[in-house]
Amino acid sequence: MQSDRIIILKEPQTYTEQELIAALKLRREEAFSYLYDHYAAALNGVIRNIIPEIHTATDILQDVFVKIWKQIDSYDSSRAGLYTWMFTIARTVAIDYVRSRGWQNSLRNSALTEGNHQLADNNILPSDEPGLRKIVHTLKEEHKTVLELAYFQGYTQAEIAGLINIPVNTVKTRIRAAILQLKKKINR
Amino acid sequence: MDIKAYIESGIIESYVFGLATPEEEEELLQLSKVYPEVRVAVGNCEKWLRDVSGRYAITAPGEVKMQLLNRLHDEFSTPVHTVPVIHRYREVVFKYAAVLALCLLAVSGLLNIYLYSRYRQANRDFTRLQSQHDMMAADNRAYQARFAIIEHELQVITAPGTRRISLSGVAGREQRLVTLYWDTHTKDVYLIANDLPVPPEGKQYQLWALVGGKPVPAGLLDEKCSGLCAAEPVQQAEAFAITLEKKGGSVTPTMDQMFVLGKVNI
Structure with a gap:
């Protein structure tokens, strides 16, 4: 065999x-x-x-x-x-x-060295953050937040709208703008 | 619709990254059917995603691939491997054939040992029988020879002209007895002198024929002869006597050494 x-x-x-x-x-x-x-x-x-x-x-x-x-x-x-x-x-x-x-439980129970990414407003980032996410975190706050929630945590646009209390259409345009900014940074 | 503005809005990237809503996705798919530049933009963005992914690629631990191949092993289509199957079938056949051959070899070996022992036994029996046969053949020849002698003696004794003369022991030697056969046709004389004592050293028994009352030497008795022994022919005699004489015989008999005497009855 x-x-x-x-x-x-x-x-x-x-x-x-x-x-x-x-x-x-x-x-x-x-x-x-x-x-x-x-x-x-x-x-x-x-x-x-x-x-x-x-x-x-x-x-x-x-x-x-x-x-x-x-x-x-x-x-x-x-x-x-x-x-x-x-x-x-x-x-x-x-x-x-x-x-x-x-x-979620494992995050709560163990102090992961990689850091806690479940919250969008968590600004404390370890230096060995894998590439793309590190770049996302260099974007301005409103772009970083929507990309963190949408891309890394999988929240829908409607969920994000509820979470940060803005209209769904604004979430939509912010995501589009954020991803363009990300693209610009990556391609630079 | 301003397609250029649409494409540059970030919807393409949002779609490719999987961040668009189902409604946005549906809209984009419909537009891409109408506007080739939308399709091109999506294709370019997909290429960009591959490039970015390649840039931020992280090599997976080496064992993952083998673990996956093992995990999915039963799901892979197997190319037709008839040769290994036949090979395996042959292997099994060869294995059984080898076992069978070894068994036969062992049986054959045991049979060889058994048959060899049987062969040696038979060979020993044959040799013994052959020597027995040789001995019996030798006995047979001896009996034949002995029978020929006896037949001859019987012929002599029973011949029509043969006379049987009993020589009895003289006074003092009454227990001695010699039987003499005289063929009156051929004149041959035969003796059975077993009853005489063994002659001392330098002595020999001598036969005498009495002719006209005078003893005539009729030959010496052969010491080595037993049974019916031939003596010298005697032409005529009235009686026969045997005396013990010096070796080689005497011209006249020593009378006091006479052992037996018998008259010829005419």
Whole structure:
């Protein structure tokens, strides 16, 4: 069994995005292996931005790849690129975990060195903050708050409107403006 | 609708990052069908997301991949591996064949030992039988020879002209008895002298024929002969006597050494 797998992994294999999706839908192990090799680090970065704690993030990464594997048949290339679709799954799984009771409890019970990110107005940030979030926290307050709540904590626009007591339309425009500011900072 | 303003509003980024509401998403999808520049903008933003993700990528712990491959192992489609299956089937067949061959070898080995012991036993029996056979053949030859002698003696004794003469012990030697056969046709003489004592050293028994009252030497008795022994032919005799003489015989008999005497009954 083990030797069979090694033989498969040995096959030199490159895929176009269409070929990769087709091979994944055919449940080919080598395609999954290729997918992992090419996207695990990027998706891990996305997850670590939301869950800085490495062991939990690693578990979430596994769950994300399992979910990608299980849901590949429902992937629609006309709606989004493969990476965007996987990025959405990674962010959704990570946020679902963050918003679960277990995560809230662990935050409450242990003084995590990574800091407490559940509150938007928490300005105390550790220096080893994973990349993207660090940049978000350099944005001006109103942009930082909506992105923190929307992107890192998964609150809907309506929830944010309730939380910080502003109209939903304002949340909408603030998110759009904030993300443009973020883009500017990243691209600078 | 000012599409340029729409695209630059941040809705594209908001959508790609997954921060847009379902209504916003629906609106964007509808517009992208009408305005190719919206599709292009979304495509560019997706590329930008990949770039950003790559920039902030964090290598996952090395064991995660193997854990995932193990976790999903049963779900991977297996390419048709007929060769390994056949190989495994052959392996099993070979394994059984090898076991069978070893069993047969062991049985054969035991059989060899058994048969070899049987062979050695048979060989010993054969050798013994052969020696017995040789001994019996030798006995047979000896009996044949002995039978030939007896047959000859019987022929001599029972021949029509043969006379049987009993030589009785003289006074003082009454217990001695010699039987003499004289073939009156061939003149051959035979003796059965077993009853005489063994002659002392340097002495020998001598047969005498009495012809006209005078003793005539009729030969010496062969010491080595037992049973019916041939003596010298005698042409005529009225009686026979045996005396003990010096070795080689005498011209005249020593009368006091006469052992037996018997008359020929005509």
